[in-house]
Amino acid sequence: MAGRINDEDVKAVRDAVPIDAVVSEYLQLRNAGGGNLKGLCPFHDEKSPSFQVSPSKGFFHCFGCQEGGDTLTFVMKIDHLSFSEAVERLAARAGITLRYEEGGYNPAHQRGERIRLVEAHRVAADWYMEQLATSPEADTGRAFLAERGFDQDAARHFSVGYSPQGWDHLTRFLRGKGFTDKELVLSGLSQEGRRGPIDRFRGRLMWPIRDIGGDVVGFGARKLYESDNGPKYLNTPETAIYKKSQVLYGIDLAKKDIAKSSRAVVVEGYTDVMACHLAGVTTAIATCGTAFGGDHIKILRRLLMDNGSARVIFTFDGDAAGQKAALRAFEDDQKFAAETYIAVAPDGMDPCDLRLAKGDEAVADLAEPRTPLFEFALRHIVGRYDLDTPAGRAAALDEAAPVVARIKNSGAQHEVAVQLAGMLGILDTQFVVKRVAQLARWARDRGGKGPAPDDRQQRGRGGGPQQYGSAPAPASPRGPALNLRNPVFATERELLKLALQRPELVSPAFDAYGLDEFTAPVYAAVRQAILDAGGAESGVPDSQDYLVRVREAAPDDTVRAMVTELAVEAIMLHRGVKEVDENYAGAQLVTVRRRAVERRVREITGRLTRVASQGDPAELASVQNELWVLQQYDQALREHGAAAL
Incomplete structure (x- = not known):
């Protein structure tokens, strides 16, 4: 195993790679106000964006599922990497050479498995490209591309390559680069032969398949020779880094x-x-040897942000297989908030053939929205029935009406129901409209599902941070449910946000606050984490490093998630307050302290009653003196504010 990565190098990696630059490779981010960005969470399904990124603090947090952390945490979670693998990946991106506490610089064979497999694919992709460009044997591949209108510049742009026909050309090359036989087999680039590993791909055109972050994770290989007994297209098998349903x-x-x-x-x-x-x-994008499905939708939804103007256009061949693929896509249509369409080229040509036959303009025209996918599905259903008979029209309505009932937008649902009546030749349009509405209502009532509940849940959450006066935290939070209608909790929350986000405004006074001044247990735990990280004052010189230390000091995932949430959530200004400044911070400090004093006064008042009944003059005088001191302190806080702290 590799030694521990030098702490200074870890910090250098965090500082060198902006979190918004990393996150935006996986999902679309938009302005959320207060310097934050928002998008659809990549870690759970949601309709409205509750995932926020704070570039200035280097943190992300989802107010829906409570996932959060820094740049390294995001890369670890999104790509399923270990901590060291995430550091290594971002270090390579930033051009930082890592040092290891044990054994000096990290030898290549000690790097994390995913990093090694991705590196093997990168080297293989470069080698395949070189073969296509320079090898005489690759004439067949170059001719194949030229026949389809792709010159050498196009091949380079898409990193297309060629795998030689020999048994182990790539395997021997990668061995020479330091990769082990085990790594080559695990990567899917090689497979076990009678006498050891041999190349999986031989005598084929090679298309590198990259993940959304740009790493090569697999290959698609096209057969070129009649002597090749394999399938027309051969893809990388499922590996630790390649899942065909997720690329x-x-x-x-x-x-x-x-x-x-x-x-x-x-x-x-x-x-x-x-x-x-x-x-x-x-x-334009394509699936890799599998039908378009739910995981592909998740990738696109993060980029499209599910806004009302988003469009997804499916182009399928006009043959039976193409129609079947279109209908499979329609099965997942309601997972999109985007409008979905289908486009079929003239004479059933695919975009590649269309470009050859009619040029670039014809391809661009094909990609314009054509027939809505639901309309295509309905016409396919209706086309199977004899609409000249009452029985045929009734049977077609029975099958088509549930399809229309699935449409999430009620206005669109009504319009499509009217269209369906026209397709079927049913003159009583309202009969069809009522039938569809009834089916939609039954679907919601029967399972508590349908288009409405998800949207209602998101609107109830506000799609983002809890606001004062809002409902309690989302169901099944990782931290204790906090009712922010409680002004005590609300003020404690604001003070902790200030301590994490603007430590210069509350230091050094905040560091003198005790755990008992925070009544919510999770807030007290965050206060302890700040203390264990060196106090808020230690965050003034370098706020990002300070936040990392506080997260690391958190005792468990619940507190860690709360730290991230408070570090990302916008500071809520009260009515009449225009900016977050020393006066605002002082008001929060004073409010939390005064409430703590008031609680202590109530405790001592009760104790005073008990001591008076016991008749001990000395103890009575001591308790009375303590009560007087607290009352004087409370008066000073009322009159002088933060200056009395």
């Missing part, structure tokens, strides 16, 4: 334009993606 070919190239335009075009193959991008449709 989209071209997403690394398309993600920025998808987020910018709120549009994605889903095609069926690697050459279709190439044709679309070269024709100017730079939002």
